Amino acid sequence: xxxxxxxxxxxxxxxxxxxxxxxxxxxxxxxxxxxxxxxxxxxxxxxxxxxxxxxxxxxxxxxxxxxxxxxxxxxxxxxxxxxxxxxxxxxxxxxxxxxxxxxxxxxxxxxxxxxxxxxxxxxxxxxxxxxxxxxxxxxxxxxxxxxxxxxxxxxxxxxxxxxxxxxxxxxxxxxxxxxxxxxxxxxxxxxxxxxxxxxxxxxxxxxxxxxxxxxxxxxxxxxxxxxxxxxxxxxxxxxxxxxxxxxxxxxxxxxxxxxxxxxxxxxxxxxxxxxxxxxxxxxxxxxxxxxxxxxxxxxxxxxxxxxxxxxxxxxxx
Amino acid sequence: xxxxxxxxxxxxxxxxxxxxxxxxxxxxxxxxxxxxxxxxxxxxxxxxxxxxxxxxxxxxxxxxxxxxxxxxxxxxxxxxxxxxxxxxxxxxxxxxxxxxxxxxxxxxxxxxxxxxxxxxxxxxxxxxxxxxxxxxxxxxxxxxxxxxxxxxxxxxxxxxxxxxxxxxxxxxxxxxxxxxxxxxxxxxxxxxxxxxxxxxxxxxxxxxxxxxxxxxxxxxxxxxxxxxxxxxxxxxxxxxxxxxxxxxxxxxxxxxxxxxxxxxxxxxxxxxxxxxxxxxxxxxxxxxxxxxxxxxxxxxxxxxxxxxxxxxxxxxx
Numbered sequence: 001x002x003x004x005x006x007x008x009x010x011x012x013x014x015x016x017x018x019x020x021x022x023x024x025x026x027x028x029x030x031x032x033x034x035x036x037x038x039x040x041x042x043x044x045x046x047x048x049x050x051x052x053x054x055x056x057x058x059x060x061x062x063x064x065x066x067x068x069x070x071x072x073x074x075x076x077x078x079x080x081x082x083x084x085x086x087x088x089x090x091x092x093x094x095x096x097x098x099x100x101x102x103x104x105x106x107x108x109x110x111x112x113x114x115x116x117x118x119x120x121x122x123x124x125x126x127x128x129x130x131x132x133x134x135x136x137x138x139x140x141x142x143x144x145x146x147x148x149x150x151x152x153x154x155x156x157x158x159x160x161x162x163x164x165x166x167x168x169x170x171x172x173x174x175x176x177x178x179x180x181x182x183x184x185x186x187x188x189x190x191x192x193x194x195x196x197x198x199x200x201x202x203x204x205x206x207x208x209x210x211x212x213x214x215x216x217x218x219x220x221x222x223x224x225x226x227x228x229x230x231x232x233x234x235x236x237x238x239x240x241x242x243x244x245x246x247x248x249x250x251x252x253x254x255x256x257x258x259x260x261x262x263x264x265x266x267x268x269x270x271x272x273x274x275x276x277x278x279x280x281x282x283x284x285x286x287x288x289x290x291x292x293x294x295x296x297x298x299x300x301x302x303x304x305x306x307x308x309x310x311x312x313x314x315x316x317x
Numbered sequence: 318x319x320x321x322x323x324x325x326x327x328x329x330x331x332x333x334x335x336x337x338x339x340x341x342x343x344x345x346x347x348x349x350x351x352x353x354x355x356x357x358x359x360x361x362x363x364x365x366x367x368x369x370x371x372x373x374x375x376x377x378x379x380x381x382x383x384x385x386x387x388x389x390x391x392x393x394x395x396x397x398x399x400x401x402x403x404x405x406x407x408x409x410x411x412x413x414x415x416x417x418x419x420x421x422x423x424x425x426x427x428x429x430x431x432x433x434x435x436x437x438x439x440x441x442x443x444x445x446x447x448x449x450x451x452x453x454x455x456x457x458x459x460x461x462x463x464x465x466x467x468x469x470x471x472x473x474x475x476x477x478x479x480x481x482x483x484x485x486x487x488x489x490x491x492x493x494x495x496x497x498x499x500x501x502x503x504x505x506x507x508x509x510x511x512x513x514x515x516x517x518x519x520x521x522x523x524x525x526x527x528x529x530x531x532x533x534x535x536x537x538x539x540x541x542x543x544x545x546x547x548x549x550x551x552x553x554x555x556x557x558x559x560x561x562x563x564x565x566x567x568x569x570x571x572x573x574x575x576x577x578x579x580x581x582x583x584x585x586x587x588x589x590x591x592x593x594x595x596x597x598x599x600x601x602x603x604x605x606x607x608x609x610x611x612x613x614x615x616x617x618x619x620x621x622x623x624x625x626x627x628x629x630x631x632x633x634x
Binding site: 166254 | 469470472560564568571602
């Protein structure tokens with residue numbers, strides 16, 4: 001009977017669960033829609049159904065499920081096993097571990113960017129590197145940190161909120177309440193804001209054609225694709241975005257001095273184009289980067305599976 | 318034979334060494350002046366003399382010295398035991414461990430702010446707390462981090478350069494080469510700059526009297542003491558300084574979510590006056606601080622002994 005764990009990746013739209021072995025392979029999986037309007041009890045019951053179904057399949061195939069790990073889009077208490085606040089789910093103070101105790105399985109939970117980092121460090125882009133920082137560049141910026149092959153989470157699992165570190169004192173208002181957060185300058189959302197600002201300045205930019213003349217059509221590709229096609233204003237957008245992202249990355253180099261920084265989320269789809277510009281930006285700046293061990297900048301490789309794999313690996317095998 | 322270690326605190330002016338027991342008590346000590354002009358060999362010989370002298374005293378008093386730990390004002394490689402760069406000493410690429418191998422003692426070294434953090438966490442202001450961030454507010458800003466009762470140093474010991482994290486993109490030039498570092502806004506040096514800027518704007522400020530009308534007399538007390546006496550412009554200086562220091566502290570709360578942040582260095586002599594203003598600033602800002610476990614802000618309590626004590630405790634007892 002091979003020992004396995006179940007990983008559950010909770011998102012604003014779907015709950016994705018899977019049986020994961022100690023090689024980071026997802027053996028069986030299922031998915032349900034998240035229905036926030038139906039409340040917490042419905043949410044818990046959906047999860048229980050998914051786990052029961054996967055547990056049954058695992059047993060039929062001669063696997064022993066030892067525990068269930070969760071990646072939560074929000075703030076958790078990893079000691080108590082509670083979801084303290086999850087804005088996208090509309091939940092607060094959910095005693096997840098307590099609600100699942102009749103499953104008789106070990107339960108662990110962590111922030112979604114944390115589990116993604118763990119997965120990329122164990123099985124993905126940063127495999128084999130002991131010290132890794134991950135940044136997920138999406139609607140916001142999630143942060144995860146692995147130190148000496150172990151997930152670092154801070155007290156109660158409330159640390160590594162790397163998106164909520166101010167890089168411009170009194171800068172752009174962030175959703176978190178602070179002003180000038182990294183997230184407000186280097187998330188996909190921030191990229192759209194910067195793109196629109198530049199389009200309003202330059203009506204001749206090809207970005208307008210790319211959007212069929214409608215600014216509401218701006219997306220994460222607008223600036224990058226027009227920059228690649230040679231549009232001057234689009235290149236200004238990309239340079240500005242790279243500056244903010246690069247300054248944040250240099251901060252995390254100086255703070256954690258990891259072996260690698262892994263980029264995930266929508267913006268990371270720009271792959272080498274993004275990484276090459278970032279490496280150039282960072283290498284032109286002095287402190288730490290040049291006279292210290294080189295920090296590799298990598299693109300996440302596990303895609304949407306990182307959540308399930310990392311969540312399962314919150315538990316021992 | 319009680320086991321002890323020797324801690325050596327290397328500064329720009331003096332080399333302070335001491336025999337330290339496992340309770341963090343300095344049993345015997347000696348001090349020599351640092352003479353940078355005499356070069357690396359002289360520097361090494363001075364240290365050897367100090368260690369030999371302390372070792373002899375330790376043996377005479379029935380102690381066994383197991384190892385020697387060093388706090389270095391600069392960049393080290395803690396794996397190789399080298400001083401890679403120490404601006405204030407004028408040294409580069411010093412193979413310290415290699416040079417001391419005939420002592421037949423275990424050798425360990427780390428950055429000076431790191432060892433101070435370790436000392437404060439084990440025996441000082443943050444005793445009993447497992448997760449601690451230390452900021453030394455002096456000429457620059459040194460950073461140290463203890464995670465789960467263990468010093469966190471990053472690859473090669475080159476992490477936790479907390480002073481060199483940008484809080485104002487394209488801001489004030491920092492000595493490290495970057496622009497807008499925390500150190501350039503919240504060190505004692507930055508406090509003097511901010512003080513002078515405000516004095517130039519307001520010739521009626523009492524800060525001028527405090528300095529006998531000479532701006533070159535400005536020191537770290539000028540703004541704080543005049544603010545306490547009710548001077549409006551001095552209060553503006555203090556508020557501005559608290560803002561930058563507070564934003565940095567909130568960043569480190571969100572990154573490390575420690576139990577406590579310990580402040581050392583010259584500016585920390587303002588004790589409760591400084592801490593009370595910082596707590597007020599942080600509590601008025603939302604993210605992390607309010608809905609997350611409270612991060613205590615404390616003043617370092619070991620003073621100049623932190624270096625010796627922390628350096629000795631880089632080694633096992």
